[in-house]
Amino acid sequence: MPDASPLTNRMKVLRAERDWTQADLAAHVGVTRKTINTVERAVYVPSTILALRIARAFGVRVEQVFWLEEE
Amino acid sequence: MREEVSVESQERVDRIDRSRVTALKGFVASYVLWQVTVLSDEFLGHRLEGLPADTLFWLALALGVSWLAFGARHAWIGRKISADPALARALDDERTRHIRGTAYAAGFWSLGAFLIAVRLVALAVPIPGALVAQLGIAVALASAIIAYLVLDRG
Numbered sequence: 680m681p682d683a684s685p686l687t688n689r690m691k692v693l694r695a696e697r698d699w700t701q702a703d704l705a706a707h708v709g710v711t712r713k714t715i716n717t718v719e720r721a722v723y724v725p726s727t728i729l730a731l732r733i734a735r736a737f738g739v740r741v742e743q744v745f746w747l748e749e750e
Numbered sequence: 751m752r753e754e755v756s757v758e759s760q761e762r763v764d765r766i767d768r769s770r771v772t773a774l775k776g777f778v779a780s781y782v783l784w785q786v787t788v789l790s791d792e793f794l795g796h797r798l799e800g801l802p803a804d805t806l807f808w809l810a811l812a813l814g815v816s817w818l819a820f821g822a823r824h825a826w827i828g829r830k831i832s833a834d835p836a837l838a839r840a841l842d843d844e845r846t847r848h849i850r851g852t853a854y855a856a857g858f859w860s861l862g863a864f865l866i867a868v869r870l871v872a873l874a875v876p877i878p879g880a881l882v883a884q885l886g887i888a889v890a891l892a893s894a895i896i897a898y899l900v901l902d903r904g
Binding site: 702703705706709710711712713714716717718723725726728729 | 759763764840841843845846904
Protein backbone atom coordinates (compact mmCIF):
# COMPACT_ATOMS: atom_id res chain seq x y z
CA MET A 680 0.00 0.00 0.00
CA PRO A 681 1.50 3.39 -0.96
CA ASP A 682 2.33 5.89 1.77
CA ALA A 683 -0.51 8.43 1.93
CA SER A 684 1.44 10.94 4.05
CA PRO A 685 1.05 14.39 2.57
CA LEU A 686 4.13 16.03 1.10
CA THR A 687 4.87 19.26 2.93
CA ASN A 688 7.23 21.96 1.74
CA ARG A 689 8.77 25.22 2.84
CA MET A 690 9.02 26.78 -0.58
CA LYS A 691 7.22 29.93 0.53
CA VAL A 692 9.70 30.50 3.37
CA LEU A 693 12.69 29.84 1.12
CA ARG A 694 11.29 32.23 -1.49
CA ALA A 695 10.70 34.91 1.14
CA GLU A 696 14.29 34.56 2.42
CA ARG A 697 15.50 35.29 -1.11
CA ASP A 698 12.81 37.88 -1.85
CA TRP A 699 11.70 35.80 -4.81
CA THR A 700 8.24 35.80 -6.34
CA GLN A 701 6.73 32.58 -7.66
CA ALA A 702 7.58 33.86 -11.13
CA ASP A 703 11.24 34.30 -10.10
CA LEU A 704 11.39 30.73 -8.82
CA ALA A 705 9.60 29.48 -11.93
CA ALA A 706 12.25 31.24 -14.03
CA HIS A 707 15.05 29.53 -12.08
CA VAL A 708 13.43 26.12 -12.35
CA GLY A 709 12.18 26.47 -15.94
CA VAL A 710 8.48 25.75 -15.37
CA THR A 711 5.34 27.89 -15.32
CA ARG A 712 4.38 30.05 -12.35
CA LYS A 713 1.22 27.94 -12.04
CA THR A 714 3.33 24.84 -11.50
CA ILE A 715 5.29 26.53 -8.72
CA ASN A 716 2.02 27.78 -7.19
CA THR A 717 0.39 24.35 -7.16
CA VAL A 718 3.50 22.62 -5.79
CA GLU A 719 3.85 25.26 -3.09
CA ARG A 720 0.20 24.85 -2.04
CA ALA A 721 0.65 21.04 -2.07
CA VAL A 722 -2.06 20.73 -4.72
CA TYR A 723 0.35 19.06 -7.11
CA VAL A 724 2.97 16.55 -5.92
CA PRO A 725 6.12 17.10 -7.99
CA SER A 726 8.20 14.34 -9.52
CA THR A 727 11.58 13.60 -7.96
CA ILE A 728 13.25 15.43 -10.84
CA LEU A 729 11.18 18.58 -10.34
CA ALA A 730 11.68 18.45 -6.57
CA LEU A 731 15.44 18.20 -7.08
CA ARG A 732 15.38 21.10 -9.54
CA ILE A 733 13.45 23.25 -7.08
CA ALA A 734 15.93 22.39 -4.32
CA ARG A 735 18.83 23.17 -6.65
CA ALA A 736 17.28 26.55 -7.50
CA PHE A 737 17.26 27.36 -3.78
CA GLY A 738 20.77 25.93 -3.34
CA VAL A 739 19.67 23.51 -0.59
CA ARG A 740 19.15 19.77 -0.21
CA VAL A 741 15.81 18.40 -1.35
CA GLU A 742 14.82 17.30 2.17
CA GLN A 743 15.23 20.91 3.31
CA VAL A 744 12.43 21.84 0.90
CA PHE A 745 10.15 18.78 0.92
CA TRP A 746 9.32 16.22 3.57
CA LEU A 747 6.55 13.80 4.46
CA GLU A 748 4.31 15.08 7.22
CA GLU A 749 4.56 12.93 10.34
CA GLU A 750 1.46 10.91 11.02
CA MET B 751 22.49 20.62 -18.05
CA ARG B 752 19.04 22.14 -18.40
CA GLU B 753 18.98 25.85 -19.19
CA GLU B 754 17.06 28.11 -16.87
CA VAL B 755 14.49 30.60 -18.12
CA SER B 756 15.32 34.27 -17.51
CA VAL B 757 12.88 36.42 -15.54
CA GLU B 758 12.10 38.37 -18.73
CA SER B 759 11.42 35.08 -20.49
CA GLN B 760 9.23 34.02 -17.57
CA GLU B 761 7.00 37.03 -18.21
CA ARG B 762 6.77 35.88 -21.82
CA VAL B 763 5.96 32.35 -20.62
CA ASP B 764 3.13 33.71 -18.45
CA ARG B 765 1.84 35.88 -21.29
CA ILE B 766 1.80 32.99 -23.76
CA ASP B 767 0.23 30.73 -21.14
CA ARG B 768 -2.59 33.26 -20.62
CA SER B 769 -3.08 33.52 -24.41
CA ARG B 770 -3.22 29.73 -24.65
CA VAL B 771 -5.86 29.52 -21.92
CA THR B 772 -7.91 32.34 -23.51
CA ALA B 773 -7.78 30.62 -26.91
CA LEU B 774 -8.83 27.32 -25.31
CA LYS B 775 -11.74 28.99 -23.47
CA GLY B 776 -12.91 30.61 -26.70
CA PHE B 777 -12.48 27.32 -28.52
CA VAL B 778 -14.63 25.31 -26.12
CA ALA B 779 -17.26 28.05 -25.63
CA SER B 780 -17.75 28.58 -29.37
CA TYR B 781 -17.70 24.80 -29.95
CA VAL B 782 -20.45 24.15 -27.38
CA LEU B 783 -22.61 27.02 -28.68
CA TRP B 784 -21.97 25.93 -32.26
CA GLN B 785 -23.04 22.37 -31.49
CA VAL B 786 -26.15 23.54 -29.61
CA THR B 787 -27.10 25.72 -32.59
CA VAL B 788 -26.35 23.03 -35.20
CA LEU B 789 -28.33 20.41 -33.30
CA SER B 790 -31.21 22.83 -32.68
CA ASP B 791 -31.27 23.67 -36.38
CA GLU B 792 -31.12 20.02 -37.39
CA PHE B 793 -33.52 18.52 -34.90
CA LEU B 794 -35.73 21.39 -33.72
CA GLY B 795 -35.43 23.95 -36.52
CA HIS B 796 -38.85 23.41 -37.99
CA ARG B 797 -40.43 23.52 -34.53
CA LEU B 798 -39.01 26.88 -33.45
CA GLU B 799 -41.60 29.47 -34.27
CA GLY B 800 -41.00 33.20 -34.36
CA LEU B 801 -37.46 32.94 -35.73
CA PRO B 802 -36.77 34.25 -39.25
CA ALA B 803 -35.93 31.52 -41.75
CA ASP B 804 -32.33 30.29 -41.65
CA THR B 805 -31.55 32.22 -38.45
CA LEU B 806 -30.16 29.12 -36.78
CA PHE B 807 -28.18 28.23 -39.90
CA TRP B 808 -26.43 31.62 -40.02
CA LEU B 809 -25.87 31.60 -36.28
CA ALA B 810 -24.34 28.11 -36.54
CA LEU B 811 -22.14 29.27 -39.40
CA ALA B 812 -20.88 32.29 -37.42
CA LEU B 813 -20.17 30.14 -34.37
CA GLY B 814 -18.44 27.52 -36.53
CA VAL B 815 -16.16 30.20 -38.01
CA SER B 816 -15.48 31.50 -34.49
CA TRP B 817 -14.60 27.96 -33.36
CA LEU B 818 -12.19 27.58 -36.28
CA ALA B 819 -10.59 30.95 -35.50
CA PHE B 820 -10.00 30.04 -31.85
CA GLY B 821 -8.69 26.62 -32.95
CA ALA B 822 -6.27 28.25 -35.40
CA ARG B 823 -5.10 30.67 -32.70
CA HIS B 824 -4.51 27.80 -30.27
CA ALA B 825 -2.60 25.83 -32.93
CA TRP B 826 -0.51 28.92 -33.77
CA ILE B 827 0.39 29.37 -30.09
CA GLY B 828 1.28 25.67 -29.93
CA ARG B 829 3.63 26.04 -32.91
CA LYS B 830 5.25 29.10 -31.34
CA ILE B 831 5.86 27.11 -28.15
CA SER B 832 7.30 24.13 -30.02
CA ALA B 833 9.70 26.36 -31.94
CA ASP B 834 11.40 27.60 -28.76
CA PRO B 835 12.95 24.83 -26.59
CA ALA B 836 12.95 26.96 -23.40
CA LEU B 837 9.28 27.87 -23.94
CA ALA B 838 8.42 24.26 -24.72
CA ARG B 839 10.09 23.07 -21.50
CA ALA B 840 8.29 25.67 -19.40
CA LEU B 841 4.86 25.49 -21.04
CA ASP B 842 4.81 21.74 -21.48
CA ASP B 843 6.16 20.92 -18.04
CA GLU B 844 5.28 17.83 -16.04
CA ARG B 845 2.21 19.38 -14.36
CA THR B 846 0.81 20.42 -17.75
CA ARG B 847 1.34 16.89 -19.09
CA HIS B 848 -0.22 15.46 -15.94
CA ILE B 849 -3.39 17.55 -16.14
CA ARG B 850 -3.61 16.89 -19.89
CA GLY B 851 -3.71 13.15 -19.14
CA THR B 852 -6.31 13.67 -16.41
CA ALA B 853 -8.39 15.81 -18.78
CA TYR B 854 -8.32 13.07 -21.45
CA ALA B 855 -9.52 10.61 -18.80
CA ALA B 856 -12.33 13.03 -17.82
CA GLY B 857 -13.40 13.20 -21.47
CA PHE B 858 -13.35 9.42 -21.76
CA TRP B 859 -15.44 8.85 -18.62
CA SER B 860 -17.86 11.63 -19.57
CA LEU B 861 -18.42 9.91 -22.89
CA GLY B 862 -18.98 6.60 -21.08
CA ALA B 863 -21.51 8.19 -18.71
CA PHE B 864 -23.24 9.92 -21.62
CA LEU B 865 -23.55 6.64 -23.55
CA ILE B 866 -24.99 4.84 -20.52
CA ALA B 867 -27.51 7.68 -20.02
CA VAL B 868 -28.46 7.59 -23.71
CA ARG B 869 -28.89 3.83 -23.53
CA LEU B 870 -31.28 4.20 -20.59
CA VAL B 871 -33.25 7.02 -22.22
CA ALA B 872 -33.45 5.05 -25.46
CA LEU B 873 -35.38 2.33 -23.61
CA ALA B 874 -38.27 4.79 -23.33
CA VAL B 875 -37.80 7.19 -26.24
CA PRO B 876 -36.24 6.50 -29.65
CA ILE B 877 -33.13 8.66 -30.19
CA PRO B 878 -31.64 9.23 -33.67
CA GLY B 879 -28.19 7.64 -34.06
CA ALA B 880 -26.77 10.76 -35.74
CA LEU B 881 -27.79 12.85 -32.72
CA VAL B 882 -26.14 10.40 -30.32
CA ALA B 883 -22.90 10.37 -32.34
CA GLN B 884 -22.69 14.16 -32.62
CA LEU B 885 -23.62 14.74 -28.98
CA GLY B 886 -21.17 12.06 -27.85
CA ILE B 887 -18.27 13.76 -29.62
CA ALA B 888 -19.36 17.13 -28.21
CA VAL B 889 -19.62 15.78 -24.66
CA ALA B 890 -16.20 14.07 -24.82
CA LEU B 891 -14.39 17.05 -26.36
CA ALA B 892 -16.03 19.72 -24.22
CA SER B 893 -15.63 17.84 -20.95
CA ALA B 894 -11.95 17.10 -21.67
CA ILE B 895 -11.19 20.76 -22.41
CA ILE B 896 -13.24 22.06 -19.49
CA ALA B 897 -11.50 19.58 -17.18
CA TYR B 898 -8.14 20.82 -18.48
CA LEU B 899 -9.11 24.45 -17.86
CA VAL B 900 -10.35 23.70 -14.34
CA LEU B 901 -7.23 21.70 -13.43
CA ASP B 902 -4.94 24.29 -15.00
CA ARG B 903 -6.02 27.07 -12.65
CA GLY B 904 -2.96 27.79 -10.58
